Amino acid sequence: MTGARELSGGLDAILHARSVAVVGASASPDKVGHFLLANIINGGYEGRVYPINPKASEILGLRAYPALSDVPEPVDLAVIAIPAILVPATLREAVAVGVRGAVVISGGFREAGHADLEAEVASIVRASGLRLIGPNCQGINYRPNKLCATWPLLTASGPFAVVSQSGTVAAAMAGWAVEEGLGISATVSLGNQVDLSETDMLDFFASDPATRAVAFYLEGVQDGRRFIQVLRRVAPQKPILILKSGCTSGGQRAAASHTRSLAGRDEVFGAVCRQFGAVRVPDLQSLYDDSKALGLMSPPRGNRLLVVTSSGGSGILAVDEAERHGLEVPALSSALIADLQAADVPATSVLANPLDLTMCTAANYDAALSAVIRHDVADAYLVIFGDPIPGAAEVVKRLRARTQAGVAVAFLGGGEVERAELPLMHAAGVPVFPTPERAVRAIASAVWWSTRFPRTGA
Amino acid sequence: MTGARELSGGLDAILHARSVAVVGASASPDKVGHFLLANIINGGYEGRVYPINPKASEILGLRAYPALSDVPEPVDLAVIAIPAILVPATLREAVAVGVRGAVVISGGFREAGHADLEAEVASIVRASGLRLIGPNCQGINYRPNKLCATWPLLTASGPFAVVSQSGTVAAAMAGWAVEEGLGISATVSLGNQVDLSETDMLDFFASDPATRAVAFYLEGVQDGRRFIQVLRRVAPQKPILILKSGCTSGGQRAAASHTRSLAGRDEVFGAVCRQFGAVRVPDLQSLYDDSKALGLMSPPRGNRLLVVTSSGGSGILAVDEAERHGLEVPALSSALIADLQAADVPATSVLANPLDLTMCTAANYDAALSAVIRHDVADAYLVIFGDPIPGAAEVVKRLRARTQAGVAVAFLGGGEVERAELPLMHAAGVPVFPTPERAVRAIASAVWWSTRFPRTGA
Numbered sequence: 001m002t003g004a005r006e007l008s009g010g011l012d013a014i015l016h017a018r019s020v021a022v023v024g025a026s027a028s029p030d031k032v033g034h035f036l037l038a039n040i041i042n043g044g045y046e047g048r049v050y051p052i053n054p055k056a057s058e059i060l061g062l063r064a065y066p067a068l069s070d071v072p073e074p075v076d077l078a079v080i081a082i083p084a085i086l087v088p089a090t091l092r093e094a095v096a097v098g099v100r101g102a103v104v105i106s107g108g109f110r111e112a113g114h115a116d117l118e119a120e121v122a123s124i125v126r127a128s129g130l131r132l133i134g135p136n137c138q139g140i141n142y143r144p145n146k147l148c149a150t151w152p153l154l155t156a157s158g159p160f161a162v163v164s165q166s167g168t169v170a171a172a173m174a175g176w177a178v179e180e181g182l183g184i185s186a187t188v189s190l191g192n193q194v195d196l197s198e199t200d201m202l203d204f205f206a207s208d209p210a211t212r213a214v215a216f217y218l219e220g221v222q223d224g225r226r227f228i229q230v231l232r233r234v235a236p237q238k239p240i241l242i243l244k245s246g247c248t249s250g251g252q253r254a255a256a257s258h259t260r261s262l263a264g265r266d267e268v269f270g271a272v273c274r275q276f277g278a279v280r281v282p283d284l285q286s287l288y289d290d291s292k293a294l295g296l297m298s299p300p301r302g303n304r305l306l307v308v309t310s311s312g313g314s315g316i317l318a319v320d321e322a323e324r325h326g327l328e329v330p331a332l333s334s335a336l337i338a339d340l341q342a343a344d345v346p347a348t349s350v351l352a353n354p355l356d357l358t359m360c361t362a363a364n365y366d367a368a369l370s371a372v373i374r375h376d377v378a379d380a381y382l383v384i385f386g387d388p389i390p391g392a393a394e395v396v397k398r399l400r401a402r403t404q405a406g407v408a409v410a411f412l413g414g415g416e417v418e419r420a421e422l423p424l425m426h427a428a429g430v431p432v433f434p435t436p437e438r439a440v441r442a443i444a445s446a447v448w449w450s451t452r453f454p455r456t457g458a
Numbered sequence: 459m460t461g462a463r464e465l466s467g468g469l470d471a472i473l474h475a476r477s478v479a480v481v482g483a484s485a486s487p488d489k490v491g492h493f494l495l496a497n498i499i500n501g502g503y504e505g506r507v508y509p510i511n512p513k514a515s516e517i518l519g520l521r522a523y524p525a526l527s528d529v530p531e532p533v534d535l536a537v538i539a540i541p542a543i544l545v546p547a548t549l550r551e552a553v554a555v556g557v558r559g560a561v562v563i564s565g566g567f568r569e570a571g572h573a574d575l576e577a578e579v580a581s582i583v584r585a586s587g588l589r590l591i592g593p594n595c596q597g598i599n600y601r602p603n604k605l606c607a608t609w610p611l612l613t614a615s616g617p618f619a620v621v622s623q624s625g626t627v628a629a630a631m632a633g634w635a636v637e638e639g640l641g642i643s644a645t646v647s648l649g650n651q652v653d654l655s656e657t658d659m660l661d662f663f664a665s666d667p668a669t670r671a672v673a674f675y676l677e678g679v680q681d682g683r684r685f686i687q688v689l690r691r692v693a694p695q696k697p698i699l700i701l702k703s704g705c706t707s708g709g710q711r712a713a714a715s716h717t718r719s720l721a722g723r724d725e726v727f728g729a730v731c732r733q734f735g736a737v738r739v740p741d742l743q744s745l746y747d748d749s750k751a752l753g754l755m756s757p758p759r760g761n762r763l764l765v766v767t768s769s770g771g772s773g774i775l776a777v778d779e780a781e782r783h784g785l786e787v788p789a790l791s792s793a794l795i796a797d798l799q800a801a802d803v804p805a806t807s808v809l810a811n812p813l814d815l816t817m818c819t820a821a822n823y824d825a826a827l828s829a830v831i832r833h834d835v836a837d838a839y840l841v842i843f844g845d846p847i848p849g850a851a852e853v854v855k856r857l858r859a860r861t862q863a864g865v866a867v868a869f870l871g872g873g874e875v876e877r878a879e880l881p882l883m884h885a886a887g888v889p890v891f892p893t894p895e896r897a898v899r900a901i902a903s904a905v906w907w908s909t910r911f912p913r914t915g916a
Binding site: 168254415418 | 565569570610623625626627628629630633634675677701703704705707708709711712713741742743768769771772773775777778779780782787808810814816817845846870871872873876894
């Protein structure tokens with residue numbers, strides 16, 4: 001096996017490929033080889049694209065070639081969607097013509113009882129410089145290279161990458177992010193990991209400037225020792241979030257059927273995460289919520305939370321959840337209360353923490369938050385909009401520009417206004433959650449990570 | 459105080475009102491009295507509507523009257539949105555002209571330090587037959603009477619009612635339900651509960667045929683003894699879901715500022731729920747998810763769960779969560795496996811529980827589920843669609859028609875197809891969740907309630 005440096009180089013050849021061949025490209029709209037090619041084209045990829053199909057001369061407006069060896073120019077990356085039995089020969093051809101990376105979508109290997117075919121692929125990879133993702137995967141999407149070699153087609157760039165042993169989990173995470181006006185930096189579906197593994201992805205995304213947080217869905221780890229080595233180096237630099245399944249005996253049996261992963265003892269995995277500073281999340285909803293929070297928020301320097309709300313009930317729910325997760329909800333100083341009394345907030349406001357502005361406007365939030373940020377009261381702000389409040393996005397955009405504390409939003413009960421303001425908030429770098437408790441849990445994860453690895457200097 | 463029977467009658471006068479006056483109706487679009495009137499009109503209300511405003515002759519196309527006493531016809535319900543100081547006189551006038559119910563939106567009573575004003579309202583209510591919701595509330599929406607005297611405007615009818623000490627929580631729950639093509643039967647914002655309380659709502663909705671489950675957000679309970687009496691009678695008949703805040707010391711302080719509720723000891727409240735069979739939920743997301751499940755699903759007769767999926771990873775996450783919540787994930791019998799082997803499912807399928815159909819179509823789901831329902835394998839089915847699978851809604855609609863087991867769906871990674879199928883599933887009476895774990899938790903709540911109160915007969 002090669003070292004970490006070269007592995008990083010290997011993944012570069014795939015994600016930063018300057019030309020891509022789609023082996024198994026098809027003109028039939030229901031074929032994987034069709035929508036892979038279509039998504040690469042429609043995803044904005046700026047390199048050369050070569051459909052490979054022995055029976056077509058043109059697909060989706062591009063000249064097609066019978067085989068990789070017929071392409072007259074250098075191919076960096078081969079994306080392969082053909083029957084498993086044909087994959088080894090194609091990979092040998094790819095190696096022969098100088099292809100540097102492969103993403104093998106095709107299933108029908110170890111997971112289907114064909115360990116022999118998978119061993120053949122492994123030996124080709126070992127004997128050559130070729131680096132490979134898969135087989136039996138759902139491809140990759142890497143927005144810095146505008147390369148969407150997966151499905152669905154998603155093109156919006158956002159703050160976090162998703163690395164997953166489940167294509168569905170990657171697609172779901174990316175889909176939610178795009179739906180909310182957020183986007184993703186990358187998705188990688190790991191598949192059977194005959195070559196590149198979760199640890200290679202950890203290594204790559206640690207130094208990827210487009211990626212502020214990395215979300216993993218794992219059923220097991222290929223090489224525990226190396227994973228820990230890389231995690232120990234990476235976790236202090238960039239938030240790593242891990243959803244690991246197969247936590248129960250039933251889940252472990254199911255995982256064994258799915259990717260033949262050895263789930264290992266769940267407590268051991270949990271202890272490794274805690275010790276080295278990966279945020280281990282309990283479920284898929286939390287993986288998404290926490291990735292959003294850690295990908296967007298300024299790292300809180302402590303655990304003090306201030307809640308500002310138009311909804312008294314939502315404020316209480318937030319405080320309950322904060323206390324459950326070890327966040328401090330400090331009382332307001334008399335100086336801050338005096339400033340708030342002088343500010344343009346409703347007379348019915350409850351000047352405490354939660355700061356309940358009751359029936360109020362965006363201007364009232366602005367006034368309250370302007371007073372608040374003059375005092376060192378909190379390391380993170382949760383701003384709850386519990387009504388249709390036009391201008392809410394501008395409020396949190398201004399707040400974020402004026403504070404080093406973390407800022408997150410819960411928006412609920414806001415109907416059309418909420419739907420309009422939410423993507424503007426994400427565009428302004430403020431994560432938005434639909435319930436107070438989900439917002440607080442995400443803030444608590446951000447606090448856990450950032451207080452474990454305090455930033456030095458400003 | 460009057461007994462439960464008459465109280466029910468009292469709420470009838472409000473929710474089934476045949477004519478409504480909006481006191482404080484306004485032509486200014488930013489006034490509460492404007493959008494209350496507009497929502498009543500646009501919500502489809504079929505009774506007479508009378509705007510009351512001393513300075514207008516017509517509002518939103520309706521003839522306006524200076525005062526309640528000027529309305530020439532009987533008024534059943536007065537919806538009141540005027541300054542608090544004017545409310546007592548208006549209520550006296552309402553009583554004098556025979557108004558039977560009032561919803562007082564206006565704030566500025568006990569919650570704002572004006573206990574005297576609230577006491578005055580209470581004494582008017584006590585001395586008359588008038589029944590009152592509020593003050594300091596966000597109104598009511600009762601779809602059987604097409605009466606939306608609240609905001610936002612929501613008109614879709616669905617399976618559950620929301621009763622809430624927070625207007626925002628009610629609006630959020632209803633908003634999510636409508637957004638998902640589901641709808642609600644009713645929302646009631648309780649406000650200060652000077653007359654009608656959470657227990658009256660429990661009593662009313664227990665026998666409301668449009669309501670299959672009742673979701674409560676509570677900060678405290680007005681009269682614990684009566685609440686328990688009614689709960690004990692109602693809980694076996696209809697699922698009651700309760701989110702109670704003020705669970706922590708910080709939350710209790712905040713609740714005291716919000717509605718001056720005495721939160722009481724949290725463990726006591728939890729014990730009451732367990733003993734009498736209310737589903738107590740941990741957070742707002744669960745209140746919504748569980749209300750959806752219990753409002754739509756056939757009650758599972760036991761705790762056996764079968765998971766059918768196109769996504770291996772999602773299946774494992776579901777099984778992990780099932781085991782955590784005490785659901786059984788039984789192995790498939792050899793007879794069922796033989797039936798599945800003969801069915802039109804992909805050769806790559808994993809014939810176990812989870813039943814992983816891998817890369818598959820709606821027809822494959824149909825084939826698998828047709829085989830499954832011939833065997834007594836589960837009390838609830840979780841069908842996971844982990845890809846864009848057109849026709850998914852038809853699959854679960856057919857399944858629901860052919861089984862008495864509970865049916866729920868997790869749909870994720872499905873992009874446009876998912877967005878199109880989801881409301882069709884809700885229209886077919888099948889609850890859909892965005893993650894496997896959220897679906898399993900909602901199923902577990904349904905199992906908890908339905909096995910605690912087993913149905914007799916078919």
